[in-house]
Amino acid sequence: MSGHPMISAAEMEAISARHPALVKGSNHSRIRTIALVAGLVLYMLYSWWFFAIGGVLGNANWNIAGTYLADWVSYEVRPDVRIAGDGTMQVTYPRFSPLGPNASPDWVRLEKETVTRTVETPAATEQAAPTQKNSSSFSFMAPGAATGGSPQTETAAEPQTRTEEVVTRAEIVFNSSTSITVADRAATATHAGETLQVRLDGPGKVIAEGALPSWATQPYPGEKITLAFGFTGWADIDADKVSIHNRFLGWANFIFDTNSPFFGKSYSEIMSLIFSGERIDPDMSNLALAWDNILYNSEWQHLDVWTKLLQTIVMAFVGTLFATLIAFPLCFLAARNITRNFVLNQATKRLFDFLRSVDMLIWALFFTRAFGPGPLAGISAIFFTDTGTLGKLYSEALENIDDKQREGVKSVGAAPLAVQRFGVLPQVLPVFASQALYFWESNTRSATIIGAVGAGGIGLKLWEAMRTNSDWENVAYMVLLILIVVFIFDGVSNLLRSRLIGKRAH
Template identity: 40%
Template sequence: MTDYTLETPVTSERVWLHVRRRAWLTIFLPLAVLTYLVYTWFAFGVPDILAKAQPERAAILATDSVAYKVHVTKNFRRNDVEVAIEGERTATYDPALLPNWVSLDSENARVDLGDGYFIDIEGKTALFTIPEYGVVKGTATKSGVEIELPEGPVPDWVKVDPRKLDVRPALDKRLQVTKTKIEVHNYFGGWENFWFPFRSPLHGMSFSQLYALALSADRMDPDTSNLWFIADEFLKNPDWQHGEIFTALFETIMMAVLGTLTAALFALPLAFLAARNFTPSRLMRFGTRRLFDFLRGIDMLIWSLIFIRAFGLGPLTGALAIAFTDTGSLGKLFSEALENIDNKQVEGVRATGASQIQRYRFGVIPQILPVFVSQVLYYLESNTRSATVIGALGAGGIGLMLVETMRTSRDWENTSYIIILTIVVVILMDQGSSWLRRKLIEGR
């Protein structure tokens, strides 16, 4: 028998047609992507957002997150000069112990901001000497501020207004003059009063001094040891609230752990009801799977808002939101793992005369244990981050404290502190879960 193979003849016209199609496809796809990007650019109002953007504001917040400022204030109502960290009354320097860059002479003052920048306060007048520009003069009056500038164009960093003079030639140097006060800001790197409050007897001590104090027999407080006194002063720092932040972090971790474990405990038995090879009832499988879809179909944030309405604010609402969402997600994953098990191992256990519970215990659970452990630990890591967002809505924990510090620009360094601690906790959770995964699955 002869075998005939029908082949379409390859001609130059067909080759040219194929090349043209590929060329049109090569041109059309980039054009389609470009058209979509242009559409989204205007549909999402990106030009308006960029027009309203304030990059200088972002620079100021970035500076505040890694530095602090000392205020030198001449108040005309009290007719005195105060030097205070961040302008706080509780962090005001004693007039006899002023920083070496501030010198007072009765009601007048001279502030050395470094790099050739000087501010002289004489009565109600401030003279700001700026290298390569000149002297900016602002005098407070009953109606506002009289301003004298060097000749030439006015720089962008000089804000001239009849009611206020604002001069900021650099991010770390600033002068403000109004009819009620003259205020100078001088920035320094680091976080102010991070370890101990300004009025604490431990303020300004080095680590070696603190170590020696902890071992000393002479107690700072007769009722407690020096070591506990140091720890108590640190944890009760009113500016940084270390004790409250550590408690909030613990609440966030407990929220994630409780929610994840609760979800895992409920998802595993429900997964058996949703697995095709364990539940012959099609109606039961359908109902269980739709339950999973319902639980994970509603976002965790929505569940959190629902439970806040039902039970009020607190970590319990966050744990319930995590548990409800993850029950649906883990239940689906566990049911798929159950459907993919090897039945030979189950049959081998059955051949020994084992009961149904024993078949599940020794024939099924060992096969899905790696999936169970891996997924639960992964969701635990993810929920540690999610618990922060849920807490910001009112569930408590570190998220709520983060939102409170973000409400004012003055506390931006506290915001950075909380964000860094949250990242550290997530890293530790990741390392811990990796170690636990190796122990439980690989036996190492």
């Protein structure tokens, strides 16, 4: 078995003595590497100190970040337990509750009683008819003034007897270890094996019995108490109201909203209605009605979101296509080895610099102001930016071609146009197409950003959902659609580029 002979220390010293530059160069290279690493470490330490990264991380409220992420993949049901002065209660839900207008979840357990109350109606004010002595009389006095006004009389308040069903005890069960019970102007919260009892003695008198557990906070004594149950949800206990936020994994009413006749029905019931049930709407079949309800879902707005997504795709495609068509002829003027005119070269290159020096987002703002909000502003922004960038890349590719192929075509007496066609284009066309495909895929993402400033597409829809600070599940839905489109376009673009490069290699 053969191997390389080992060099002894004496031989190494002899080589160093004969070739000092070789050893010296190696030492210099080692010192440069150490200095570079040390400089990088010092710069990172300086950045950590200058931006106070340690303090920022230490003071960050990670609970808010967790709640924010949870909002993307869940929804909340928010019943309010309102407490009257006599201790009776009423449970109400928001107008657009995910449970619909007649919400009655099994995790809200109520005990009710029928009570008879005597309620005094407010005194009614009656205005007597004025006595007009002269129909043409006119007064500058204010209506109802002491002089010339109509006399007003008040009728006595009349008591009315009402029979109402009221809630005397409400128990909200979040899960097996978390619940809140409200009764007799008191609230009892249980979570993670701990129990908190709170007396509600009136405005400014929210009093906790004992020390607050780690999941309860009260800014000042007597103020409302906030209970944080992690992903399960949270609640506010105030003197006259207990606000519940119960969180559930998933997206509520994603298929049918609460206004749909299919809302709340099981899959089998929906299928039965669609294929064998009587018509719900006499003007269309149940299948057409179900599809219409999905498209025009008021909470998720599927049709509008899909339309805006398609608008974004078209915006990116058209803007990139126009930029490619304009950059292609201009790059020949910018390439010094193709167009041997210094003034024309420099003018074209400075045009490319101008177009690409202004960011696409800034161009979008300019064109939104010029054309108004819409896809035209987005297409123009992509067109301007990519014309400059592609023009620069194309001209540099032309300047780096192999002149032997062009000279060979020229040597057979071909015309100048034929020289470019057969001597230049075969070398650069695959590169041009590959770069155009990459920019098309990249602009699909960029079109979302510029859409947020009014350039149309799904970006504007995404910004509107984020601005409400409550529809984060809708934001997650649109982000997921954008990711799917980007993944598809990335795969198609990579496939086409590999084919182009493969053809070039043969």
